[in-house]
Amino acid sequence: MxxxxxxxxxxxxxxxxxxxxxxxxxxxxxxxxxxxxxxxxxxxxxxxxxxxxxxxxxxxxxxxxxxxxxxxxxxxxxxxxxxxxxxxxxxxxxxxxxxxxxxxxxxxxxxxxxxxxGEETQIAGFLAQNPRWDGVICLPGTHTKWVHISADEVVSFQTCMTGDMFAALTGHTVLRHSCGDGWDDDGFATGLDDGISRPERLAARMFTLRAEGLLNGLPQAQARARLSGLLIGAELAATKPYWLGQQVAVIGAGALSHLYVTALSTQGVAATQVNAERATLTGLTAAYRLWKETA
Amino acid sequence: MxxxxxxxxxxxxxxxxxxxxxxxxxxxxxxxxxxxxxxxxxxxxxxxxxxxxxxxxxxxxxxxxxxxxxxxxxxxxxxxxxxxxxxxxxxxxxxxxxxxxxxxxxxxxxxxxxxxxGEETQIAGFLAQNPRWDGVICLPGTHTKWVHISADEVVSFQTCMTGDMFAALTGHTVLRHSCGDGWDDDGFATGLDDGISRPERLAARMFTLRAEGLLNGLPQAQARARLSGLLIGAELAATKPYWLGQQVAVIGAGALSHLYVTALSTQGVAATQVNAERATLTGLTAAYRLWKETA
Known part of the structure; x- marks a missing residue:
């Protein structure tokens, strides 16, 4: 057929x-x-x-x-x-x-x-599903976006290249010897707390992971999770003017989005998690209707 | 002969x-x-x-x-x-x-x-040349060391993997499209000021370099120098307990060491620059004398 x-x-x-x-x-x-x-x-x-x-x-x-x-x-x-x-x-x-x-x-x-x-289309989809929604949309990815929405408009936004940085650090610096596969929730929580409360120490804290591997046998999965926590914590510190006291929606369903929801919850922000594919398709559908009106 | x-x-x-x-x-x-x-x-x-x-x-x-x-x-x-x-x-x-x-x-x-x-030998060489010197030694490199010296002892130290990070960011993230060869002193100064005064924004500021390249044609040499300034600024923020109000010596004569001296001078710290090869050889000579005593 x-x-x-x-x-x-x-x-x-x-x-x-x-x-x-x-x-x-x-x-x-x-x-x-x-x-x-x-x-x-x-x-x-x-x-x-x-x-x-x-x-x-x-x-x-x-x-x-x-x-x-x-x-x-x-x-x-x-x-x-x-x-x-x-x-x-x-x-x-x-x-x-x-x-x-x-x-x-x-x-x-x-x-x-x-x-x-691409994210503008997911945002349009989310707003089509949630009319008159004001707040902040977080779109985690290689280049995570934080987007301030008011009166159906994108007021401002901020990109953090945290995912890109994480890949470069674990693949192309001395940390490639320290951060292996696997994951450790406690390690993430430790790194997150450190990153958000003292973001100015990021440059110093990263080498600590290497040294703890050499001196104390820090497991590679824990080092990896702590690095992720440090970077996402530093990102939350950088984007505090966006999410503090706001209604937050995280578009994305995978493991990375879950980390952002977890991280925000430690700051007292109960973020809503939204299906990314559905947001994309709803946004493309909204665009199709606009196109039909003018075609 | x-x-x-x-x-x-x-x-x-x-x-x-x-x-x-x-x-x-x-x-x-x-x-x-x-x-x-x-x-x-x-x-x-x-x-x-x-x-x-x-x-x-x-x-x-x-x-x-x-x-x-x-x-x-x-x-x-x-x-x-x-x-x-x-x-x-x-x-x-x-x-x-x-x-x-x-x-x-x-x-x-x-x-x-x-x-x-390796750095311990350069430190020993510097102290052999400068007896009873108290203060902080900075050894710039892929993994820059900040070392607190008192009564001829290494009291504590802190490694920042700023150089390693800079290479990974310019070589293996989206910034590889934005940061070309060359240098721009004003760009370094701008990045440095931003990095040291708002280190918590590092994650957000880096993508700005990419976007300014796309939107405003930011020259690649300027983007490179601004990124370097941002990272060294964030490092100075992380190591403030080391250098604030201290006598500082920077071991190294190359361009990287000069950047650290410049950066410290913006914070009112007049660092002494020390020849690295001479420090290494003096340190190895001190070790040779110790070896002869016990051999």
Whole structure:
């Protein structure tokens, strides 16, 4: 049976390409995933990668979000400046041999300089599910975003490259000898407490993990969890003006998001955890409706 | 003419091996360097590497410092616990086919856990040149050491892995796209001021460099210098109990040491800059005299 979507939803990040065949009302008819993320493609590679993944579906308009709209992506969708609603920018358009494609622009902030691409769509999805919601949205990832929402607008946001740092520290510094696989909840709690209460000691505390491994045989799983706690603790210290006394939603269901919810709970913040895929699809659906209105 | 040293001084770190043919009074008769650091050698490789580099010299007792005495080195010289004088531990001994080798042990601190290897010899050299000197010694490097000296003893010390972090951040995170070659003094000053006055914002400030590159075309040399300033500023915040109101000596003559002197001067600390090679050789000479007394 051939699938005839009303439109095709696309989430195209640095590492992965995900597509969904959608009904007009926003139900999923079929889906597919590939590892042909932006990072693996050159300019000419985007169109065939999308056509391949949607080959079994009838042609339909495409609504896409993510790094596909960056300068190194398929077609640049210039950033929209905050404060604004998350989907207020115009689509960038392009096409493959079969499909016409509309790309959602990311958001930018002038000072402190900051950018996002893809998260604006998840934010739009969350707000579509939670009308008139004011507070702070945290989107954990390689580059975690903290986003202040008021009156359906993104007022300001702050990116912390904690995940990127963690990977570089455990992979490419002396800590690669100290931080092995595995996990230790107490280690995370210890690091977190240290990171949030004395963030100014971060540079000094990290080498302690190495020295405790050499002198006291600190287990590698515990060192890894303590480093993660230290960095997320320092991030919470950096973003305190965002989450303190606010209603907080964490978009993401995986282990990393759970760490942020745990960390926030130690500060008396009961964050709501939100399904990321559902937020993305709801956001893409909201964008599709905007596109239909103007098409 | 064959060189007949009274002893041979050896500084054997992770990346390099340096040897000096020495007179009994501590003058340099000849020297040689190779890139056969500990990191490139397995257990069986140390003896031939040393013999090769000293092949033109008559055999003589060797006094060595550095990572050669670590568990992964040639012969483990167990750490001496502070507080202690920098050369109070016994030598680890080993030999090649031609040479008998005495390795200076590193220092350890129980809490906060910390270790050093090689720096203790530079400290001993500095103290031999500056008797009854009290204050704080800073030894910049991949793992910068801050060392509190009183009554000729190492009282405590603190390692910050700032250099290691800088290399990992500029080489293995998104900042590799933002931080190019070159340097910008104003950028360093801006980052330093930010890092020292608001160290808790480090995690947030780093991504700002990426975003300013994307949005405002921040030059790569300026981003690199600002990141360096941010990290050294955060390190000064972490080590404030060490340097505040203290007499400070920075051992090292290169560009990195100069950055630390500049950074300290912004905090009203006029640090003395000390030649690192001279400190190493004076320290190895002090160790040679201790060895002769007990041999």
């Amino acid at each position: 051939t699938i005839s979507p009303a439109w095709i939803a696309v989430d195209w990040g640095t590492s992965n390409l995900r597509v969904w065949a959608m009904s007009d009302s926003g139900s999923v008819l079929a889906e597919a995933t590939s590892d042909e993320g932006m990072g693996t493609l050159d300019q000419a590679g985007f169109a065939p990668a999308l056509d391949r993944l949607c080959a079994d579906w009838d042609a339909a308009p495409v609504i896409a979000c993510g790094m596909v709209g960056s300068r190194q992506g398929w077609a640049e969708a210039p950033y929209t400046a905050v404060p604004c609603t998350p989907l207020s920018g115009g689509f960038a358009t392009t096409h493959s041999s079969r499909l016409s494609v509309n790309i959602i622009p990311g958001l930018k902030q002038a000072s402190p300089a900051d950018v996002m691409r | 064959t060189i007949s040293p009274a002893w041979i001084a050896v500084d054997w770190g992770t990346s390099n091996l340096r040897v000096w043919a020495m007179s009994d009074s501590g003058s340099v008769l000849a020297e040689a360097t190779s890139d056969e650091g500990m990191g490139t050698l397995d257990q069986a490789g140390f003896a031939p590497a040393l013999d090769r580099l000293c092949a033109d010299w008559d055999a003589a007792p060797v006094i060595a410092c550095g990572m050669v005495g670590s568990r992964q080195g040639w012969a483990e010289a167990p750490y001496t616990a502070v507080p202690c004088t920098p050369l109070s531990g016994g030598f680890a001994t080993t030999h090649s086919s031609r040479l008998s080798v005495n390795i200076i042990p590193g220092l350890k601190q129980a809490s906060p856990a910390d270790v050093m290897r």
